[in-house]
Amino acid sequence: MLDVPIVILNVKCYEEATGEALNRIIEAMNKTSLEYGVSAAIAVQASDIYRSSLVSKIPILAQHVDAVDYGSFTGHILPEAVKFAGAKGSLVNHSEYRLELWAIDSIIKRLKSLELTQVICSNNDDVSRAVAAFEPDFVAVEPPELIGGDISVSKAKPEIVSNSVEKVKGISKRTKVLCGAGIKNSEDVSKAIQLGADGVLLASGIVRAKDLYGACEDIFRGI
């Protein structure tokens, strides 16, 4: 299991994170993580896991795995295959890759049996409670009203963070809670941690930043 507090970066399918460009992001995350002594991980596209794992000292995660076992499947992302390629865990049920409930259950069990870290994404308190029933390592809460907006979770809606933590812990004490939207700067990060979050899940704020190192530092400084 990854240490907390933690900064997890989802590089998505951004052009800035595909091919050679991804190396710059991995390097910035590695250096900043080391400099601030803060735990971190990077979720990359399936075809980049092997290459990223070779060059990154901080853990590489998959962005998604399928609910399949070895066998006659074509085009699926097998948990065993991403582990072999170097991934230490996977995002599950991201809002951009929403899964059927049975599949979330199956994937969490597969990841646990392979000792891969599970980060399930959730969009509201009821869904957070539902996924907490699977007792995953992490629940990352991404309230739609905060995604991509100008609302800062820690200042404008601090109760979203503390409520989420309370809901998840009420079902599964072992599960850590990440704040997955509304994080703009170090002040938001430190407020989220004060409110009980075990870290943050970020994407464009770092990946698309003009000043990559500056953006990383602004986030890690808040932890």
Add this chain to the structure above:
Amino acid sequence: MLDVPIVILNVKCYEEATGEALNRIIEAMNKTSLEYGVSAAIAVQASDIYRSSLVSKIPILAQHVDAVDYGSFTGHILPEAVKFAGAKGSLVNHSEYRLELWAIDSIIKRLKSLELTQVICSNNDDVSRAVAAFEPDFVAVEPPELIGGDISVSKAKPEIVSNSVEKVKGISKRTKVLCGAGIKNSEDVSKAIQLGADGVLLASGIVRAKDLYGACEDIFRGI
């Protein structure tokens, strides 16, 4: 575009083709392809493309790509990313990863614009005609009645091959036709070629063979 006649191997998510084990299959395919002077390609899991491309002299294909462009997508398989990882093309609409029609259209256009080979799978004559409308490089015909069975396409149902070729060419002259089921041995392969096919698409017959080299040779000899 890949040369024809061609042998395309889909290694699926078989345990025999995940991790280190995949190297043996790549090696056997490379050696046999060279020995018989026959064109070949291998479709591997997304997380294996980079590593496979480093060691294989015959082209590596993706088993699937998603109908997405650069951007805010998580867990998707981006055509640009598999190209960067070394893939020379992709299977599309395999019977184990069936796609919405609009997505097939979009993926074929994306692959063409990236100069990646497109191999669309089809399950009957009407679907073969439909996908031929996109004028892909290859249509691989996998009649459900021949998949995984004991029926040899070339002997028991030779008209399936010749009909498929006729249907596809009737819509798109440039498209090559692969026989994707019912191929058991060199005799089936040579019969398929005689009947107008431009090659074969295979999976378990090679991947799960006890005698990997023997299985490869039995297929390549038929071309």
Add this chain to the structure above:
Amino acid sequence: MLDVPIVILNVKCYEEATGEALNRIIEAMNKTSLEYGVSAAIAVQASDIYRSSLVSKIPILAQHVDAVDYGSFTGHILPEAVKFAGAKGSLVNHSEYRLELWAIDSIIKRLKSLELTQVICSNNDDVSRAVAAFEPDFVAVEPPELIGGDISVSKAKPEIVSNSVEKVKGISKRTKVLCGAGIKNSEDVSKAIQLGADGVLLASGIVRAKDLYGACEDIFRGI
């Protein structure tokens, strides 16, 4: 909310329950429910809800509704529309129509706001706990190992029933639990009730029975 203990019949898309034939099943369920003084409901295909509601005295349910609101949707099953057609509730996440987690959350909220009964299906204890987080009216537990088999839940695996009840009630005290597989006869039904279930969810055992009334009686007698 429907009274318990209850017998819910899912007529699926069986030929015996499509068109005129459905009338016989509705009539048998109505008569037997009245005769034994036991609560009952019937889940029918969307296009049969209106007609069934006109002739049935026991509540008609939808087999599925979509997570959509009024608007620009085509082919979807709108909760408001099935309510107008006469449905008193809906199955949700049946094993033959498995839903994305966010959609289950959304549908439960839509059904509650329309005062329609919610019957969520679950396939194991962890999924039962997850769906209980939405505090639905009913959770119907359908363990895959009991579906369509010869194993009687009450005799062969009684702990499946009592465990499910305990898991669901541990998260949501208000939620009733239905036994959704392994019910063959009145003895199974009465044992399920003894073990804490609030009723049963059945399909082919009644719909495809040669002796429709006999099959109904055998189930209702057990309650």
Add this chain to the structure above:
Amino acid sequence: MLDVPIVILNVKCYEEATGEALNRIIEAMNKTSLEYGVSAAIAVQASDIYRSSLVSKIPILAQHVDAVDYGSFTGHILPEAVKFAGAKGSLVNHSEYRLELWAIDSIIKRLKSLELTQVICSNNDDVSRAVAAFEPDFVAVEPPELIGGDISVSKAKPEIVSNSVEKVKGISKRTKVLCGAGIKNSEDVSKAIQLGADGVLLASGIVRAKDLYGACEDIFRGI
């Protein structure tokens, strides 16, 4: 098969077309169709087919059917069931309910065998050619650039209509072509017919019109 030229109205899941409100729309379409002597049909939600068929003299269509046969399916929309409820055909692959290619093939075959009219939707010329391979009764072309916009197909982009007709007829002479977007008024309708279309597929322009009869008349007058 429905007569052409034809006006097909898709009432979608609009609030103005759910429950009692749907009756007004059916009545307006019936009267205007009769008044102008023009063929027409209305595609309604599954749960409204039975009730609509009782009161409409012009044919009622389903908005979608599933690629399933009689059997153990829950929540699906069975072609046989919508036929029994009174539907004379179905939309297939609407842009709001996009289908896997194999399912389009299967549904078209099911509808043909039940003598139900098939109206496949398409979003561009290549997809129109692909679906024409199934030789359906109708292809309705809905270019995304015209949907919901202010661009009038007949005036601003007349070549979209004539190209679509040419592409579809090039593959299947028997298939009729409907113009499915960019139709604002009688002038657009008459221009579409002049350019070779066999009718129009409409939705909000009529369903959400303040003056329902006026909107119907404006469309039917153009044919």
